């Protein structure tokens with residue numbers, strides 16, 4: 001089961017406790033009635049949908065119920081990091097290809113603001 005780190009509860013919880021709330025960092029107009037149809041279409045419907053790292057809003061619906069943001073790799077479905085709503089989008093452009101988004105997927109959890117999974121007991125297993 002996929003575990004997601006809630007930055008408010010500061011613990012990893014099963015994905016069933018969370019709900020995706022779409023792409024993060026979408027700028028909302030202060031006067032939406034003044035928007036052109038094209039600009040409204042971009043705001044309301046057009047999403048980046050990348051193959052790779054995406055920044056998303058998530059809600060810990062069966063926990064603290066708060067919204068937070070996450071950087072997730074759409075190829076591996078691995079969460080690279082989570083951060084509180086209102087915090088700035090992490091700058092991944094400064095990372096070289098060696099340390100770029102693809103390399104993030106190979107970093108150990110302690111370098112990703114994600115706590116490692118608890119080890120299961122092997123008691124009773126051969």
Ligand SMILES: [Zn+2]
Nearest residue numbers: 006009060064
């Ligand atoms: Zn929470």
